[in-house]
Amino acid sequence: DADVTQTPRNRITKTGKRIMLECSQTKGHDRMYWYRQDPGLGLQLIYYSFDVKDINKGEISDGYSVSRQAQAKFSLSLESAIPNQTALYFCATSDPRRGADTQYFGPGTRLTVL
Amino acid sequence: KQEVTQIPAALSVPEGENLVLNCSFTDSAIYNLQWFRQDPGKGLTSLLLIQSSQREQTSGRLNASLDKSSGRSTLYIAASQPGDSATYLCAVSYNAGNMLTFGGGTRLMVKP
Numbered sequence: 374d375a376d377v378t379q380t381p382r383n384r385i386t387k388t389g390k391r392i393m394l395e396c397s398q399t400k401g402h403d404r405m406y407w408y409r410q411d412p413g414l415g416l417q418l419i420y421y422s423f424d425v426k427d428i429n430k431g432e433i434s435d436g437y438s439v440s441r442q443a444q445a446k447f448s449l450s451l452e453s454a455i456p457n458q459t460a461l462y463f464c465a466t467s468d469p470r471r472g473a474d475t476q477y478f479g480p481g482t483r484l485t486v487l
Numbered sequence: 488k489q490e491v492t493q494i495p496a497a498l499s500v501p502e503g504e505n506l507v508l509n510c511s512f513t514d515s516a517i518y519n520l521q522w523f524r525q526d527p528g529k530g531l532t533s534l535l536l537i538q539s540s541q542r543e544q545t546s547g548r549l550n551a552s553l554d555k556s557s558g559r560s561t562l563y564i565a566a567s568q569p570g571d572s573a574t575y576l577c578a579v580s581y582n583a584g585n586m587l588t589f590g591g592g593t594r595l596m597v598k599p
Contacts, residue, residue, distance in 0.1 A: 377530070406586075413496065415576060415589030416531075431586070463530060475521065476587060478530035 376400045377479035379464050385485045392451040394482050396464030404467045405447040406476065407431075407439060409460040416463060422447055454486045489514045491579055493590035500567055501598050508562040508593045510577035515555045518580045522551050522562050525574040525592070534575075535562070567597045 377398045386392055396405065403424045408416040408431075418431030420439040428441055436458060440448045451458055464479040490513045500506055510520070519538045523531040535544045535551040537560070543552040550563040560577060574594045578587040 408589075413591050415491070415493075415591045416578075416587070417589070418586055421586060465531075475533045475536055476531075477533070478523075480528070480530045 377464060377466055377477055379462075379479040379482050381482060382480065383483045385487065386454055387487050388455055390454050392454050392484065394449045394462055394464075394484070396447045396449070396479055398445050398464075398466045398477075398479075400466055400468070400477060401444070402466035402468040402477070403444065404469075405441065406465040406467075407437075407447065407449045408463045408465065409433065409458075410463060410481075411460050419449065419462075451484075451486075454484075456486045459484060459486045489579060489581055489588045491577060491588050491590035493575075493577060493593050495593060496591065497594040497596075499596040499598065502567060502569060504567050504597075505563070505565050506567055506595075508564070508575050508577075508595070510560040510562070510590055512558045512560075512579050512588075514581060515558050516581060517555065518582055520551075520553055520560050520577060520579050521587070522549075522560075523576045523578065525576060531576065564595075567595075569597050569599050571595060572597050 380395045406421045407419040410416045417433050422428045422441045438450045462482045465476040467476045492511045494509050521536045522534045525531050537544050537553045548565040553560045574592045576592045578589045
């Protein structure tokens with residue numbers, strides 16, 4: 374089983390709809406992240422969480438909100454989706470205490486807003 | 488604001504060639520730099536991580552170098568194979584919080 378899972382993998386929605394993307398991890402990491410990827414622009418950080426009670430905005434948090442329901446779960450919400458939020462969304466985890474300081478990514482959710 | 492640039496954006500080579508992917512960053516005060524591989528429909532896989540105090544890291548046919556003073560890193564792939572075809576992303580972290588700033592990636596195609 375994958376260590377970092379994302380649901381759904383693909384979603385098509387309409388402008389103005391509320392959308393929730395979910396991320397779960399079995400790695401036992403405290404830190405979790407949400408990124409979006411647009412073609413040719415690499416990944417941009419939306420929100421990050423260092424533990425259940427610590428949530429921070431990233432570079433492009435406008436139009437998004439998050440919820441850290443448990444150590445293993447970190448959800449991203451689009452309260453009122455708009456077409457320029459069409460992108461590939463990635464969740465990631467890390468635990469620098471374990472030495473490698475590497476982020477582990479989920480498979481991504483492809484979101485299309487019509 | 489830290490900016491990370493990768494050149495070229497796309498690269499096509501015949502199988503067996505040695506190749507170099509480039510990454511540059513504007514703020515040299517980085518904590519570490521990572522190279523990732525991204526396959527279509529899949530997430531990112533970390534290939535190599537170089538701490539700011541290191542100059543290079545090697546894993547198999549991959550070698551990544553870091554020159555902080557010039558704001559550059561290179562990923563060298565020896566004896567390329569069709570299975571190396573993917574998008575390669577570099578990312579820098581500028582503090583111990585491990586928040587990453589990514590480059591736009593280089594899309595590599597290795598032809599049999």
